[in-house]
Amino acid sequence: MFTTSKKSNRKICSSGFSLIELIVIIAVISILISIAVPTYLSFAEKIKEKACRNNCFQLEKRYEADLLLENAQHSQDRFLNFLYDYGEDICPSGGQVMYLNGQVHCNAHPIEDVGGSDGESGGVPVL
Numbered sequence: 001m002f003t004t005s006k007k008s009n010r011k012i013c014s015s016g017f018s019l020i021e022l023i024v025i026i027a028v029i030s031i032l033i034s035i036a037v038p039t040y041l042s043f044a045e046k047i048k049e050k051a052c053r054n055n056c057f058q059l060e061k062r063y064e065a066d067l068l069l070e071n072a073q074h075s076q077d078r079f080l081n082f083l084y085d086y087g088e089d090i091c092p093s094g095g096q097v098m099y100l101n102g103q104v105h106c107n108a109h110p111i112e113d114v115g116g117s118d119g120e121s122g123g124v125p126v127l
């Protein structure tokens, strides 16, 4: 009684995407990737910088505690020996650390002036 032609249903279902639709999808995906990859890379670099600063801060406090416990003065050789005994990678980007003016600095992630007058430090970031 209700006979439908299976041939016409197969023809509709097997049509798939047209070439134009595929090109549009590939273009949209490439645009999304071109936005996402630089964002991810800058985010990963910020995470490495924060990890480096945290490691430098911890190293600085441990070195100062070591100086106080042994009642010794700072010298470059003493810091290098302490750094060798510390035995951890301080900078995830492979920077060299040094102790200057009571602070541990990394040459790959220099500390910017916190009280700068450029208005970029602190506060709400501007888009």
Ligand SMILES: [Zn+2]
Residues within 6 Å of the ligand: 052, 053, 090, 091, 092, 093, 094, 095, 106, 107, 108, 109
């Ligand atoms: Zn670093």
